[in-house]
Amino acid sequence: MSFTTFLFFGFFALILLGWYLLPGRTQRVWLLAANYVFYMWSMPALGLLLLASTALSYGAARWMGAPERRGAGQRRAILTAACLIQFGLLFACKYLQMCLDLLGSVFPGAAGLHVELLLPAGISFFTFAVTGYLFDVWRGKTPVERNFLDYAVFVSFFPCILAGPIGQARSFLPQLKTRRSFSAEALKGGLLRFAWGMMQKLVLADNIAVPVNAAYGGQLTTPLTWIALLLLYSLQIYFDFAGYSNMAIGLAQAMGLGVPENFDAPYFTTSVTGFWKKWHMSLTGWFREYLYFPLGGSRKGSLRTCVNILIVFAVSGLWHGAAVHYVVWGLLNGVFQVWERLTAPLRKRVESRLRRPALRGPYLLLRWVLTYCLISLTWLCFRAESFTQLRFILGQILGLFRSGLGGLRLEALGLKPTMTRVLLICGGAAAVIDGLRARGYRVHWLPRRVLPYYLAMLILLLTVAVFGVYGEGFNPQDFVYFKY
């Protein structure tokens, strides 16, 4: 069930009604039922997988926490076994075919091996949520959850299950211990954030997707257009994923629940390292805490730190998809960060000489442009469907040295002038709001003011209704992160 359908709006209204009206424990039973209905909507059998994953991690945590098994070795063995099963499931569903393909390319005898396994929606997200919980229990950072109902609600929480933000048991579970009573301010704030996310997704991301998809689909165009498309794709994927995250956070907020933030104006940073502190924060947080730190983090010398960064980003690439180009994308991001780390002393020296505002402004602007271009270049590896396509696109762009830039032909790729103007206005508004966020400004006051709040909602909903991509005969793009 997609967030951007009338069916979901009705479904959510029903959930809200039950959530706020039902007493005590029934409230959570209601939410759990809603979570499973939401998850099983397109394929009921997936509910069993989710239930199995929940029961297994719940049992493993309880086992680890039992007083008679306090020995470090036993606890480690339980953690290892539970994580192996959880990651094994993820591996089987997502990576087995890739491994068989690789095997086939090395050993011709193994070529053509094929396993028909369905990739359950959101498996990467809930696997990380439950394993994060298991690690926390093992380290003693979070108490063992004894209430299966609460734990099952955490794992299957419908706003986050399909594409995050990846939940943290230690911050989510305590919220379920007290009954959530109705708060008009929370509801209004949540709905406003949902509407904002919808605008980002349906108006900005899905309209930018039109020329991007046309070009990646094989329509020939000029080098200048390809460069513009690279820069535009960075915005598409941001508005797509940030839009989804805002919708998810907004839904949780409307129910009086908090889930982690996922984005913090990432394109306003002036370094790739800074970008990754603000992009998909729940995933990078997970990797930092459960992979980077256990590898030694930055405590074991410069060389080891660089290797750790590369490992983390290679794994992050692999998490995004079972294909080599995703690993290349992750490694590229890792390499840029290693480079930034190695050149940090030099940069500091330059910056100390550029203290005068007249020089500092252009310097920061240059860094911002460079960062945006580098990130856009990495997204090319992310978006391309194969290395052949990657080579083809790079060849097209490099064609500018042979035949010049050529004209900007976005209209020929389906982006009509009317829509370009709409994108400029809505994108400008999103940039202003992100810019304010980057400076730490939040609009907490808006839901408390009656007229400005309803005016903002009215404008957002009208913009989505008129310029959004939805409805029969004009399918919205799937959320980019649904497939991970």
Next chain:
Amino acid sequence: MVQRKKRRLIYELLILLLALLLLGVLLFRAGCALMPERTVYGAVWSSYLQEPENSVDLLVLGSSRAYCDVIPALIWQKTGVSSYCMCGPSQTASLTYYYLRECLRTQHPKYVFVEASGLWFGRIEEHSKTNVCYMPGSVNRILAASTCEAGILELALYPLQEFHFRVYSEDWNKPAERDGRMLCGYTPLYAAKPQTERGLRIPNVKPGNENYLYNLGYFRKIAELCRKEGIECVFFLTPTMRDYTPEQSARMTEDLRALPCRAVEDWTDLIEEIGIDSETDWYDSIHFNQRGAEKFSAFLADYLLELGLSPSADADAALWRSRWAYLQP
């Protein structure tokens, strides 16, 4: 303190209701306004609404048989009578009724000619959705949609959900190929398909069944509305190569004659009388091409003179001359 909170709650509820109402109205209006203009294959509402009030003498309603066969500019050229075809493809009887109601908001014609094949249509036809959505944003549009099915009503209220060609259509940003204001609802077809044999048309709707009676009920409403407004109503059937069975024709004529109308004209057999050339004048077995439409419209003009329909003084003669000129090769 409690009083203040209560007042604030009431104030907020009022604002919420107002915002919802405003959102509904704006979405409805935006949906209607952003529909691309129809210039052919049906009623040209925006051109029709631009006509000076009460300047149209004759209104032709019905299905594609009417908008392909009746040329308003030719009727004006021969009689000085100003006319408009406000039809729709596979136009159902109920939609024809609401088209008439909408048309009468700005015009008060002397005659309304209703092409009657709609009697044999289902309650909903392939193009009902489109025909409803092209209607202006008024109560008649909603009432028209409510006679179809739930999905169409939803669409009539909120057309944006389906018609995304507001932004990505080929028509958007590009001037229409045909000028609806010049054609006045007529759709010129140029291809010629020789018609050698007359065949039978077997509609799904049987005489006397529930659907037939439903359609007949709307034709009655049309006739009654015309009588109430002091307008002469004529039901007619255009020439065709696919006839109804004699029983169907007899039943239909009998039922329509029982309605309070000026005349019921079955012109299905008129082919030879008006000089239709079976090799060159048909677009297909039920629609004329332009050559055939000219012959039929000339016949219709003579018929109007026989009825004693005289032109109004309000029509813009220069505009009608340019409409006639627009149709000339």
